[in-house]
Amino acid sequence: MMLTWNHPPDWLLAFGVLFVVLPSVLLVTGLLLWRAKSGRWVAQVATDGSSIGIAVVGRNEQQTVGLCLESVLAQTHLFPKVVRFIDDDSSDRTKEIAEQLAVANQCLEVSANPVDRGLCHSPKKEALAFAFSRIDTQWIAVTDADCAVPADWLSSLIANSDDSCGAVLGASWPPTGVPETYRWERLIANISMASACGWGFPASACGHSILYRRQAIEDVGAPVRRDLPSGDDDLTVQAIARTGWRVVFCDSPESVVTDHGARGSRLSQAARHQSVTRFYPIRWRLLFAWTSLVGVLSYPLLLSPLIFPSCSILAAATIVKVALDTAAGVWFSRRMKLDITPPGVLAGSLFLPIWLVWRVFAHVFRGRYIWRGRQFESARNLNTVTKAS
Numbered sequence: 177m178m179l180t181w182n183h184p185p186d187w188l189l190a191f192g193v194l195f196v197v198l199p200s201v202l203l204v205t206g207l208l209l210w211r212a213k214s215g216r217w218v219a220q221v222a223t224d225g226s227s228i229g230i231a232v233v234g235r236n237e238q239q240t241v242g243l244c245l246e247s248v249l250a251q252t253h254l255f256p257k258v259v260r261f262i263d264d265d266s267s268d269r270t271k272e273i274a275e276q277l278a279v280a281n282q283c284l285e286v287s288a289n290p291v292d293r294g295l296c297h298s299p300k301k302e303a304l305a306f307a308f309s310r311i312d313t314q315w316i317a318v319t320d321a322d323c324a325v326p327a328d329w330l331s332s333l334i335a336n337s338d339d340s341c342g343a344v345l346g347a348s349w350p351p352t353g354v355p356e357t358y359r360w361e362r363l364i365a366n367i368s369m370a371s372a373c374g375w376g377f378p379a380s381a382c383g384h385s386i387l388y389r390r391q392a393i394e395d396v397g398a399p400v401r402r403d404l405p406s407g408d409d410d411l412t413v414q415a416i417a418r419t420g421w422r423v424v425f426c427d428s429p430e431s432v433v434t435d436h437g438a439r440g441s442r443l444s445q446a447a448r449h450q451s452v453t454r455f456y457p458i459r460w461r462l463l464f465a466w467t468s469l470v471g472v473l474s475y476p477l478l479l480s481p482l483i484f485p486s487c488s489i490l491a492a493a494t495i496v497k498v499a500l501d502t503a504a505g506v507w508f509s510r511r512m513k514l515d516i517t518p519p520g521v522l523a524g525s526l527f528l529p530i531w532l533v534w535r536v537f538a539h540v541f542r543g544r545y546i547w548r549g550r551q552f553e554s555a556r557n558l559n560t561v562t563k564a565s
Contacts, residue, residue, distance in 0.1 A: 206372060234321025252331075298403070327430075344387040345378070395416070
């Protein structure tokens with residue numbers, strides 16, 4: 177008897193169901209493991225914050241740098257020993273605003289990026305490396321100049337660490353009024369970071385909120401891969417985990433950083449982030465490719481019963497996948513007190529396939545992109561940086 181598309185074999189349907197649902201099952205399982213592990217460790221850190229420093233790098237951030245530095249200088253339970261701001265060749269008033277704040281705050285030190293930008297593939301990474309070399313504390317927290325941190329940011333991050341911890345990752349969330357698509361992206365990014373840490377194999381990270389142990393930084397020569405224009409956070413925490421340090425995701429709502437950086441070309445941002453995934457561990461590259469393929473197939477699978485009635489089980493599997501993604505988003509957003517409604521999370525779950533395909537598209541077709549006034553080549557090409565005209 178010949179097989180037809182209307183009557184696929186049961187084993188093929190079973191494989192299809194597993195193929196569609198498993199990435200979401202892995203995501204949810206990672207979140208459960210993250211929560212099960214959270215709260216087991218208590219950090220032994222001086223209550224005056226003398227063992228913590230903060231590094232901030234900024235370029236052309238005159239709109240937000242004041243808010244950022246004021247927020248890191250307003251920590252309540254743990255005040256940092258030093259806050260070092262590195263200006264990365266800004267052409268606006270970014271450095272001037274930081275220097276004005278430094279006059280009234282002795283712990284704030286402002287410097288210019290000392291690297292030769294004409295010979296440097298990633299000026300931001302070199303600026304971070306310079307900041308790390310000038311901070312002598314046991315822990316160094318990092319945020320971006322377009323972010324504002326909450327008053328309990330440092331104490332929340334440090335509470336998730338112990339002697340085996342090399343880095344603590346934090347969540348970030350945009351303020352009201354930014355495009356909804358950006359909020360969906362941030363939700364997906366935060367959930368992915370938490371889930372990967374739950375599995376014990378960090379994948380991505382976000383420079384909006386990371387607490388590094390100095391010894392871990394020195395062990396890997398952070399930030400790693402300075403020949404690449406991006407990946408200063410993801411590739412660094414992956415390297416830290418490979419040396420044997422534990423990398424965790426902070427479970428405290430009081431640690432969520434406000435991200436004011438939803439600016440610039442979305443295509444350039446996607447190309448910049450996606451360009452370094454080829455350097456991820458193979459497990460995460462395969463899972464990303466798998467998830468992207470499921471995303472491409474989701475919409476035709478939902479409509480497949482209209483043409484092939486026997487494929488209704490695949491449509492049902494796709495609905496289960498969306499339900500799992502939505503449940504994970506609702507649970508995570510409530511846990512971290514993010515201001516997004518369940519319908520918004522559902523919309524984000526339905527948008528996820530488009531977002532994944534968009535990132536792949538950006539990586540494949542965007543060989544060059546402009547970010548923060550500099551022109552970069554994708555990591556798949558020769559990595560260069562020049563001033564944008």
